[in-house]
Amino acid sequence: MTRSVNQAVSHSAKRLLVLIPAFNEEKAVAGVVGEVRSSVPGTPILVVDDCSADGTRGEAKAAGAQVLALPHHLGLGGCVQAGYRLAYELGFDYVIRVDGDGQHDPRDIPTILNALQQGDCEMVIGSRFVDENGTHTSWLRAAGIVFFRAMLRPILGRPVHDPTSGFVGVSRTALELFSATFPLEYPEIEALVVLQRKRFRFVEVPCRFRPRRTGRSTITAVKSLYYMIHVLLGVFVNVLKFEGRRK
């Protein structure tokens, strides 16, 4: 039986929370929750329902997750930050985010957790490309990733293979930061710059990605131009606030 989020706070020494942001994912979310339960038994699972119009909330609850239900649609960043805020308030030490559409393979959660527990970083990115495993990426997204890799390298001072990956784990230190400051739309890339501003470190570990089980990506061809401009502007604004790198 999955331990409840509140029970986990009082019982576990080093507490991990699996966070699943979901918006209209009623067909996929139960499967994701089930896979997470199989991969990390006993770990509390929190689905953050971004005011879905379908049965996402009920499906997640029926599958054994606890649900943080947002009263109105906030978008991915606001949704994830709500989960981070709750996790921070409840005293969790690690939070691993798994998308509710089934693209991330929960069997890789222990890999991400191990990397976090090494203590050498504040954030771990599950990457499609560290082991050249990016087979389930559209050409549009792949082109965007190449572009953002090149753009981020001088800003971060090191290469990042998969800057758009949402399969990430954060330590309590990063959790504290993201509870207060987190990009609200298309957060993955900007979050890296926010981390760098605070001189936090990240590592990438190879992870398996799969095609979406249901629905369509929020980043369609039509939205991709807006996405590029938005992310570029967000990175630019964050660079202006840049406070230096970790020595």
Next chain:
Amino acid sequence: MDRLFDVVAVFSLVLIVWVLSSVRRAHIRVEYSVSWLLAGAALLLLSRWRTLDDWIAASLGISDGFIALAMMAGAAFFIVLYRLSLRISGLKDSSITLAQQVAILEFRLEALNEKVQTPAER
């Protein structure tokens, strides 16, 4: 050219009446109407006070007083829109924070209720 100034004057009056009417019907809060009313009043003043237009035009090195008026109008609306953008951004941030806090409070309240209803499982 005089007709253009008259058009601006009429436009300014329509704007002022429209905003006041919206305030009266509570469609716009008073604090958000002030910028529009000031912009409308400034435009009305400039459209009627040709000497001031000519002086501004001469100061800016512009030959035509109406172009100076158009520039002032553009600047006034730019400032109003910028102020509103700032306000909207602030309100959006507040709205997101509030939504997150409401969700978190409901979550914790639900957990507390469950504890109260099933004390044996504590």
